[in-house]
Amino acid sequence: MPGRVEGKVAFITGAARGQGRSHAIRLAEEGADIIAIDVCKQLDGVKFPMSTPEDLDETVNQVQKLGRRIHAVQADVRDHDALKAAVDEGVAQFGRLDIVCANAGLGSDGARLDAMDEKTWRDMIDVNLTGVWLTAKVAIPHIIAGGRGGSIILTSSVGGLRGHANIGHYIAAKHGVVGLMRTLAWELGEHGIRVNSIHPSQVNTPMVMHEDTYRMFRPDLENPTVDDFAAVSQSMHLLPTPWVEPRDISGAVLYLASDDGRFVTGTTTVIDAGAMLK
Numbered sequence: 001m002p003g004r005v006e007g008k009v010a011f012i013t014g015a016a017r018g019q020g021r022s023h024a025i026r027l028a029e030e031g032a033d034i035i036a037i038d039v040c041k042q043l044d045g046v047k048f049p050m051s052t053p054e055d056l057d058e059t060v061n062q063v064q065k066l067g068r069r070i071h072a073v074q075a076d077v078r079d080h081d082a083l084k085a086a087v088d089e090g091v092a093q094f095g096r097l098d099i100v101c102a103n104a105g106l107g108s109d110g111a112r113l114d115a116m117d118e119k120t121w122r123d124m125i126d127v128n129l130t131g132v133w134l135t136a137k138v139a140i141p142h143i144i145a146g147g148r149g150g151s152i153i154l155t156s157s158v159g160g161l162r163g164h165a166n167i168g169h170y171i172a173a174k175h176g177v178v179g180l181m182r183t184l185a186w187e188l189g190e191h192g193i194r195v196n197s198i199h200p201s202q203v204n205t206p207m208v209m210h211e212d213t214y215r216m217f218r219p220d221l222e223n224p225t226v227d228d229f230a231a232v233s234q235s236m237h238l239l240p241t242p243w244v245e246p247r248d249i250s251g252a253v254l255y256l257a258s259d260d261g262r263f264v265t266g267t268t269t270v271i272d273a274g275a276m277l278k
Helices: 018-029 053-065 080-094 118-146 168-191 211-217 226-235 246-257
Strands: 009-013 033-038 070-074 099-102 150-155 193-200 268-271
Touching: 009 018, 009 080, 009 118, 018 033, 018 053, 018 099, 018 246, 033 053, 033 080, 053 070, 070 080, 080 118, 099 118, 099 246, 118 150, 118 168, 118 193, 150 168, 150 246, 168 193, 193 246, 211 226, 246 268
Parallel strands: 009 033, 009 099, 033 070, 099 150, 150 193, 193 268
Antiparallel strands: none
C-alpha cells in the first residue's frame, strides 16, 4: 500500500534530533523524501547541549534505512541565505517541495520580563519566531511553483496559547507563531497551501529534559531531579503522563501533511495530554 505522503518532499528544520528527527522518520516511513537542516552547534545563552553534526548524520542514516532520499545541511534558521540554498538544492535534487515542518527552536535562561536582558529576548525571538518566518519564506515559492498545493506546519507550544511566568520571551515567540500561521493561511489558501500550527506540552527531548528545566519547574529544590520535574509536569496534565514523546507529535504532523487533513488550515492543533484544560 502506498504511504500517506508517498512521492512528496518535506523540508524539516531542527532535524538532527528530538521532534525534528522524529518528523523526518515518520514522514519517510510514509513515503516522503526529506530536506533536513539543523544548526549542529552550541548557541550562546543555551545551557543544555545542542545538536551535533553526528546527530544530523544519524537522522540521515535512519531516513536512508527506510529507502528514502535525504538532503541534509548544517544551517541556522536565522540565516536566510543558508536556508534558501539548502531548500533550493534539495528541490533541485528531488524535483518538488510539498511539506514544510518549521520545527527548529530553542529554550534559554528565563527571568521576569522587567528583568530580562535584551540579548536573551532577541535571541529567542530571532530563532523561535523570525526563524519560522524565514523557513516559510524560502519554501513558499517552491510549493507555489509546483502547482499541487501543500502543507506548512509551524511548531508552537502550549506556551503559544497561554501565559507562564519567567519565560516571557518564549511565550511571546510562540504566540507570534500563531499569528504567523493564521496570516500565511489567509495568504496561501488560493494556492491550495494549508498552514497550521502544532502545540505540544512538555516533550521528552534534550531541549526539555535537562537541569535548567527541572529548576524552573521545582524552584523550591536546590538540586531537583527528573523525578521531581515529572511530579510537577504530571500535575499539569489530565492524562496520566508527565510528558509526551516526539513520535506523538509526529503523528499530528503526518495528519496535517497528508490528504487526511486536506481541508484543515488555520488551526492550532494541541497535543498536550489535557494541559490546556487545567
